[in-house]
Amino acid sequence: MNVTEYMNGLGQAARSASKQLARANTGMKNRALLATAEAIESERDTLKRANARDLDAGRTKGLEAAMLDRLELTDARIDTMIEGLYQVAALADPVGGITDLNFRPSGIQVGKMRVPLGVIGIIYESRPNVTIEAASLCLKSGNAVILRGGSEAIQSNQALAACIRTGLKAADLPESIVQVVETTDREAVGALITMPEYVDVIVPRGGKGLIERISRDARVPVIKHLDGICHVYIDDQADADKALAIAVNAKTHRYGVCNAMETLLVAESRAEELLPQLADAFVSRGVELRGCQKTRALIDCAAAAEEDWSTEYLGPVLAVRVVAGLDEAIDHINTYSSQHTDCIVTENYTLGRRFLTEVDSASVMINASTRFADGFEYGLGAEIGISTDKIHARGPVGLEGLTSQKYIVLGDGQIRE
Amino acid sequence: MNVTEYMNGLGQAARSASKQLARANTGMKNRALLATAEAIESERDTLKRANARDLDAGRTKGLEAAMLDRLELTDARIDTMIEGLYQVAALADPVGGITDLNFRPSGIQVGKMRVPLGVIGIIYESRPNVTIEAASLCLKSGNAVILRGGSEAIQSNQALAACIRTGLKAADLPESIVQVVETTDREAVGALITMPEYVDVIVPRGGKGLIERISRDARVPVIKHLDGICHVYIDDQADADKALAIAVNAKTHRYGVCNAMETLLVAESRAEELLPQLADAFVSRGVELRGCQKTRALIDCAAAAEEDWSTEYLGPVLAVRVVAGLDEAIDHINTYSSQHTDCIVTENYTLGRRFLTEVDSASVMINASTRFADGFEYGLGAEIGISTDKIHARGPVGLEGLTSQKYIVLGDGQIRE
Numbered sequence: 001m002n003v004t005e006y007m008n009g010l011g012q013a014a015r016s017a018s019k020q021l022a023r024a025n026t027g028m029k030n031r032a033l034l035a036t037a038e039a040i041e042s043e044r045d046t047l048k049r050a051n052a053r054d055l056d057a058g059r060t061k062g063l064e065a066a067m068l069d070r071l072e073l074t075d076a077r078i079d080t081m082i083e084g085l086y087q088v089a090a091l092a093d094p095v096g097g098i099t100d101l102n103f104r105p106s107g108i109q110v111g112k113m114r115v116p117l118g119v120i121g122i123i124y125e126s127r128p129n130v131t132i133e134a135a136s137l138c139l140k141s142g143n144a145v146i147l148r149g150g151s152e153a154i155q156s157n158q159a160l161a162a163c164i165r166t167g168l169k170a171a172d173l174p175e176s177i178v179q180v181v182e183t184t185d186r187e188a189v190g191a192l193i194t195m196p197e198y199v200d201v202i203v204p205r206g207g208k209g210l211i212e213r214i215s216r217d218a219r220v221p222v223i224k225h226l227d228g229i230c231h232v233y234i235d236d237q238a239d240a241d242k243a244l245a246i247a248v249n250a251k252t253h254r255y256g257v258c259n260a261m262e263t264l265l266v267a268e269s270r271a272e273e274l275l276p277q278l279a280d281a282f283v284s285r286g287v288e289l290r291g292c293q294k295t296r297a298l299i300d301c302a303a304a305a306e307e308d309w310s311t312e313y314l315g316p317v318l319a320v321r322v323v324a325g326l327d328e329a330i331d332h333i334n335t336y337s338s339q340h341t342d343c344i345v346t347e348n349y350t351l352g353r354r355f356l357t358e359v360d361s362a363s364v365m366i367n368a369s370t371r372f373a374d375g376f377e378y379g380l381g382a383e384i385g386i387s388t389d390k391i392h393a394r395g396p397v398g399l400e401g402l403t404s405q406k407y408i409v410l411g412d413g414q415i416r417e
Numbered sequence: 418m419n420v421t422e423y424m425n426g427l428g429q430a431a432r433s434a435s436k437q438l439a440r441a442n443t444g445m446k447n448r449a450l451l452a453t454a455e456a457i458e459s460e461r462d463t464l465k466r467a468n469a470r471d472l473d474a475g476r477t478k479g480l481e482a483a484m485l486d487r488l489e490l491t492d493a494r495i496d497t498m499i500e501g502l503y504q505v506a507a508l509a510d511p512v513g514g515i516t517d518l519n520f521r522p523s524g525i526q527v528g529k530m531r532v533p534l535g536v537i538g539i540i541y542e543s544r545p546n547v548t549i550e551a552a553s554l555c556l557k558s559g560n561a562v563i564l565r566g567g568s569e570a571i572q573s574n575q576a577l578a579a580c581i582r583t584g585l586k587a588a589d590l591p592e593s594i595v596q597v598v599e600t601t602d603r604e605a606v607g608a609l610i611t612m613p614e615y616v617d618v619i620v621p622r623g624g625k626g627l628i629e630r631i632s633r634d635a636r637v638p639v640i641k642h643l644d645g646i647c648h649v650y651i652d653d654q655a656d657a658d659k660a661l662a663i664a665v666n667a668k669t670h671r672y673g674v675c676n677a678m679e680t681l682l683v684a685e686s687r688a689e690e691l692l693p694q695l696a697d698a699f700v701s702r703g704v705e706l707r708g709c710q711k712t713r714a715l716i717d718c719a720a721a722a723e724e725d726w727s728t729e730y731l732g733p734v735l736a737v738r739v740v741a742g743l744d745e746a747i748d749h750i751n752t753y754s755s756q757h758t759d760c761i762v763t764e765n766y767t768l769g770r771r772f773l774t775e776v777d778s779a780s781v782m783i784n785a786s787t788r789f790a791d792g793f794e795y796g797l798g799a800e801i802g803i804s805t806d807k808i809h810a811r812g813p814v815g816l817e818g819l820t821s822q823k824y825i826v827l828g829d830g831q832i833r834e
Binding site (some may be wrong): 023106356364411415 | 521525527530535638777779809824830
């Protein structure tokens, strides 16, 4: 059987299972999640043996240490997966929620009911725990899911899929609600993203190259962000302590994350006072600064080139620019930001309000570290990814982002006159 | 200049104008709408002369009568456009609305702010009044718009565009917020739907062929429905009077509309009682019935072929099928429906609740005519189109469907620990 036929088979099974899942109540879905957690606990050794086979193969293939680390299923990571399943089971079920049910002059009542999207395709790389994370969120939101993990994690992912099947069976739900692609053939990805009849949305998790390819070739919507070029703008009327704390936290709390600051903008009137303190804080933490001309007149650092303004360093490097004020800051951000997360530090009501309104990014903040742009910090309870698109879901995407709404109309026999 | 370059120019101007429009307050947008209404009133003769040129050219080209009718700008239609502009000005501004602003344990407050999508592309056919309707909804929702009307309406659309420019100028807004494509070259459509850097969403209004082509080739999301194969299911426990009134209204109130019923399903236990009455009502109104075998055992009508269940007649023809009960009705609907609008007639609480939950359509109704599936009837105040997709907007799409949301975070200097 060729890959396209195989993927079509998965798609058909997922579509059919999604219809049964849409009718499943919250109790059944939670039962499946908890039974999966129990299966992972009791199959801990099986999981570690399967993972060891992946690690051995990876070492033989010469995978780099960072990738082998991401691939490893330690006891702590297995515990985290189990804990995650309990957490998702404890979340409110978004499906079936009815909102805005109001009477109309005709006498009908019109409202909206939240419904699953249908079938989600997840494409990810080496971390096998994504299998459980993504499957649990799709299941709780009433969606069937097809998971395509990295070929280097195939044994681990299969073993985790077996635990999920055990969980689904325990709840009398069809096993094909969660399917892990069993071939490592690269064509499987191409097939998965081009079968709109079976797959409603793709969520890619991985490097920018992977996501760009998927976005370009997909025939269904893709929930994604390409990069996180996040800004902190220290305004004319910023509180100096808040400015320092936020700038340092946004850059140095973690380097390799999409919500870390990559460019710092400082109002000209405050540059002389604040830039030396900021430079001390960053340099003492090992952060390399690349500044504009005005920055370099005040502190000792390398010159920023044009491409620095649109670079996601994902490491201890920071671009710094002095701007005249709010207008120039907003212009800079709306030009160079990846529309992920941008922050103003200010005590001024009017300027803060303008920044909130005029910056066109998925998360816009006043006086808070960009590191807060995260599904857990926002109270979504979970996060399947972050979207910088404006269509459907924007910002951190939780259970609600995996659902849609339909209109419901309740009447007593009304007809149009 | 070639068409692609020309369209890129429009796109660039629209993108730039959309950024200015995003900052415009409600008062400015309303001023532009009202000044456009005044310009249409004072340019009534100019509009009619431009329209007469289109009508002359259409007659010379041998356009059919129905198309010439849709093309004509009568005084009544001009009045309706003016009235529509006043109505859109009176609608609440969706932009900037903040919802769900709640404190998190970290001390930050997280909420959502409604924002424009950016630039909308509208592709439509002969009716020039769509120019005003679509432009006013895009403007009110803070979006720049590029309008590509039918070549047969080019003079009328240009004249209307001039009125809109007058309105925008009166409100100190950039004229390129609303741009009408001035070339009738078909390549313009291809360019408009494949420039994601300048256009965020396409809304096609026209025949199924046009919309299929656009959906297939577009590189940006398309808000659309292909057809409206709507069902009424008369349940075992339906009230007979409601069933008759709803079925007749859903089919015969207007034939050529997407929310008209195309297939009637009747529970077997009620078929002998109701089908003869239904048949009398339909036949006396000139509706041709095409029935399944069980239907034809009870009433005199033609045999329905398999393709009748998936045909949008848009005329006085109705497919009729007898089903065992709710399960078979839901199966039929979820198989053949275009997921537009489907209705159950029942007095039974549990069956009604199951129908609402399990039918996977944009509008699902109990005891109300499918003809209510409409932005005005739903209280949206306006309608740019109807979507049968699950991503972004579903069902009738009003101002809110032309917007997105961003997260806003209000802090006092919080950092991630």
